[in-house]
Amino acid sequence: MVKAKNKKEQKKTRKINSEVSNLNKKLSNQIVFSSLKENIDNFKTLFKDDDVLIIRELRSNKNPSISFGLMYYDGLINSKLINEDIIFPLLKVESLGDDPISTLVSQNLTINEVKRTKKVKDIIEDVTYGDTILFIDGIDEALILNSKNFQTRSVTEPESERVMLGPREGFNESLLTNISLIRRRLRTNDLKFKYLKLGGKSNTKVCICYIDSIVDKRKLNELNKRLQKIDIDAILDSNYITELISDKRYTPFRSVGYTERPDVVVGKVLEGRMAILVDGSPVALTVPYLFIENFQSSEDYYMDFYYTSFTRLLRIMGFIFSISVPAFYIAIVAFHQEMIPTPLFINIAFERQSVPLPAALEIFILLIVFDLLKEAGARMPNSIAQALSIVGALVIGQSAVEAKLIAAPMVIVVAFTGITSLLTPKINPATIMIRFVLLFLASNLGLFGFFIGYSFFLIHILNLTSLNTPQLSLTGTMKFQKIKDIFIRFPWFKMKKRPSLITSNKTRMKAR
């Protein structure tokens, strides 16, 4: 019975789908009519129940036989520009000559960017992006006039990637602004921006950015292939693309880099990577993404290399601590007590007297509570977040220990884990997942399980690729030149080569 119903519904949806695709197919082949009235009627039916679209008819006051149709979308346009540079000159047109469109473009309209089109589909895409469409009565072609003017956020420092030193500009949601921020930093014709349109409904503009002489052409082709394969109705943020072009689908590790900073994009592009900018998203993507990029920060290159090498080592250590400290603690406290130094062992044993829960469960709950507090704080306004952190720290930390609900060393372990995980925000999803898996293994099998988990994740990471480039390679392929930007950031005068995994045009500096 249920199956039959399901089949019926399936049939129904299939029918609707085919109708919609038929309509779309029709639309993609539809061509502008020559009669103005027909055109206006056509678009009025296409934009039925949409009151924001404005369609106007004009007649030249010098020669009333010439009539125009203007179509634009309210709110996306610059009305002053339409009044002064489109409507005003059109009203003054005396004659159109043999080629009316060329005459209009070259003699009358004071608009910087004009496109001619016959396709209705193009018109729909551009009118909803803030352009004005001009129809001329008797001509089966339309003009697309650039009149875009919509509200964007100003260029501010990105919240997620703050720096102490270095450029503070960040991307905003406008693609053109973002392109301008990159272009301003690389004033060469070698830098290319290629447009793509993705998303069946959203028609989102996506821009691939690379440096022609440095980029690996095979990787560029691979990226184009993958982007063209994308079949989704809308792209609201660049992360949609991240998940659709990743090499491995089920992994907590990233295979596509992200940044909100134009200087970072320029730095990556200069090493032979490709950047993907998505209209409507302030987050740019970079591919190929190496594992070590999780620990690199733009600041590493703007500050003293001794200091930044130290902080990079701290970040790598922080990641390792963050995934392993809770599991290691449980393994030792619950399985291998002889490994703890005697005074510490007695202290921990003393703290664990009359605590109700077993250590493994306790640390599990505390870690969940920590992530809970973090998640609650992330969505709060700053003023409340502060109060929240105080309540979290005091209630969970102090009172719970005093009430003998949890043991004091456990709070230290969890706090340490939490703090170290904040060092590497880019790899945070993976950190949380690995941490819990290792904790589970360690609380069942002790150090044995801990190392099983560790080996498993190491093998997994070694298997990861990004655009068919291995993300992590071990000592087998190690060369000194290749590790100059891995654990330690060498000074710029030493880094004469670009990373060889990414590009074959390796010379960054001509060696003296």
Add this chain to the structure above:
Amino acid sequence: MKTKAIKMCIIIILTMFLTGCFDYRGLDEFTIVAGTAIDVGKKKNTYQLSFEIIDLAETTKEGPIETTIIESTGKTIMDAIRNIERKIKNRLYYGHSQVLIISKDVIQRDGLALIIDSFIRDIEVRETLNIVISNEPTAKELLNADGVTDSVVSFEMKRIIKSDNETVGSTKNIALFEVFNALKSKGASIVLPLFKTVKNDEEIIIESDGVSVFNKDKIIGSLTPADAKYYLFISDCIGGGIINLNMKEEKFENTVLEIRRNDTKTSFDYKENKFTFFVNTNTELYLDNIAMRDSPLELKDINKIKKAAEKHIKNKITDLINKTKKEFKSDIFDFGTIIYKKNPKLWSKIRKDWDELFINSDIKVNSKVMITNAALMK
């Protein structure tokens, strides 16, 4: 694909349950044993064991660690250890136990090998556990003493033994596994640290009291702390301690030298059924103290002190070896191992008569001294 996934699951589950012998154990399920004392029981052929356990119920956050002594008796040592479970809630945990104190009586009755056997076989006991011989009538008296710098007397004892060869040189630090190895190899004699109790102010505290000397697994005597220092010289274990010289003729009364480093190399020569051992010590000394003089200390004075120190060390070592030959009639310096390492064939040949050969052997001591720091005041 599916069968692969099932196989993977089976392997993971099997590795979880079929491997290893460890188990989850909460830290509140422990009774931590710091030290154990083994005595002769009141009934015939029984043991009396005393355990110093960490009393976590009495310990407070502010105060020192509290300990309690629990006693139990049994026909065997394991029996006594298990009998204690009738008195306490949690099982005894030996993972952090530091010392095993044995009274002389029980060793002379059963032998060392039998007593420590169950400790060697147990998985929890540390291989670095120190075996201590009580110079008091019972071993329990040492556990009952008070710790001065550590409230747990067993931990204090362990620290005394551990740091001894760098500060005083009065006893030997020898771990459980080393004792076991020595018992297995038949030629070697064992020395173990000896402790006694002394009165300090109001309380009774422990003090190291030289070493106890074994032949096979029975006690045959002991060395005083002063002799033990030169025993450490011969067995190349010394790393500290002081040497008092009394050079009345040169007017260097109360000269004190501190041992910084020492390197002893022993070699042997075998001719006509007679062994000659060459003990070469090479010692680095600091000058610590010297009697007040009119003229400043010159190089020739330092040389004089050096000569005296060399003579002193040489004499002391020779005396000690002669004394042991006479008293113990046994190779407590483990010269047998040196022969075994250099010439195993010869060793297997002479092994049976080794004690006699040792007593008849010649010992030639050659001491070299370097005074590297006189702490000269200008």
